[in-house]
Amino acid sequence: MSKKTILLVDDEWKMRNLLKIHLAKQYVVIEASNGVEALAKFTANIHLVILDIMMAEMDGWEVCERIRKESNVPIIMITARGDIADKSQGFGIGADDYLVKPFDVEELLLRVNALIRRSTTGRLKNEVAIGNQLIYQDLTVNMESRSVKANGSNMTLTPKEYDLLLYLLSNPNKVFTRDQLLDQIWGIHEVLDYRTVDTHIKNIRDKCKKMKLSFNPIKTVWGVGYQFEWVKDSI
Known part of the structure; x- marks a missing residue:
């Protein structure tokens, strides 16, 4: 079975290198050092995005919103800020998970594995994702x-x-x-x-x-x- 591909976006080289060392054991890792580069490297073959929020040129919020316009790929946002308003904004624009630095790499791996497993094992009965809406039976969340x-x-x-x-x-x-x-x-x-x-x-x-x-x-x-x-x- 071929490895799934992760797009790792962070402007800190040390952080990217640390995460890549662990992620590369299970996944193909494509790196991007800023938001503009991330969008240029994003393709339909990406299975998950790990996205830093605070970056120059284009922050993680905008990258997340742009990716969501064309894809439902799982997105994990990471940041040094633990403000609940940031978490709410992240989930509100379509992020699937959120981690505050510093975090345990093993915890990140668990979340990555769970999101990729969910996204590749088929959709769930009565569940449809349409743009910014999540629909399950007679419940709709915009x-x-x-x-x-x-x-x-x-x-x-x-x-x-x-x-x-x-x-x-x-x-x-x-x-x-x-x-x-x-x-x-x-x-x-x-x-x-x-x-x-x-x-x-x-x-x-x-x-x-x-x-x-x-x-x-x-x-x-x-x-x-x-x-x-x-x-x-x-x-």
């Missing part, structure tokens, strides 16, 4: 307008409820602990407890129920945390 529809009607969510729902949707069947969700959605620098996650999950479920959504969008995995459970093709 990542550009940050809006959600259930049964064709607008559903009002707070910014954090939207971020939480989108994050779980973007990582189907993956179980997240409350600690992980607090980190990803609220940021570890904020002093919050587990009830924050539970309350937001409850609010999302209540709103979906009022909109007569045909399924429960978030499943509780007792003793562990929460997941968005997708129904796989029976083929």
Whole structure:
């Protein structure tokens, strides 16, 4: 089986070299030192993009948006900034995952493997990605307008409820602990407890129920945390 190809975009040579050493054991790695070079090297044969945000000439935000106009390739954004607003922006424009420097290379590899496996094992039943919209059964999430529809009607969510729902949707069947969700959605620098996650999950479920959504969008995995459970093709 031929190796999958990763486009690694970072203006720091040391970071690219470190990641390439580990990634090259499993993947073909194409390097780019800035956003302009990344777009020039991006092709349909790229299976995943690792994209730094803070770069000269063209930042990672713009690169991500341009790639999303032509491809649903998995994108992992990396940055030295851990601001929750940055994470929300990244997920909002179509990023699949987000890592804050410094991070454990092994964790990056786990996320890379999971995203590539998901993108190459076929689509999931009743799930369609159209432009900036993610559609699953009668639930539609528009990542550009940050809006959600259930049964064709607008559903009002707070910014954090939207971020939480989108994050779980973007990582189907993956179980997240409350600690992980607090980190990803609220940021570890904020002093919050587990009830924050539970309350937001409850609010999302209540709103979906009022909109007569045909399924429960978030499943509780007792003793562990929460997941968005997708129904796989029976083929």
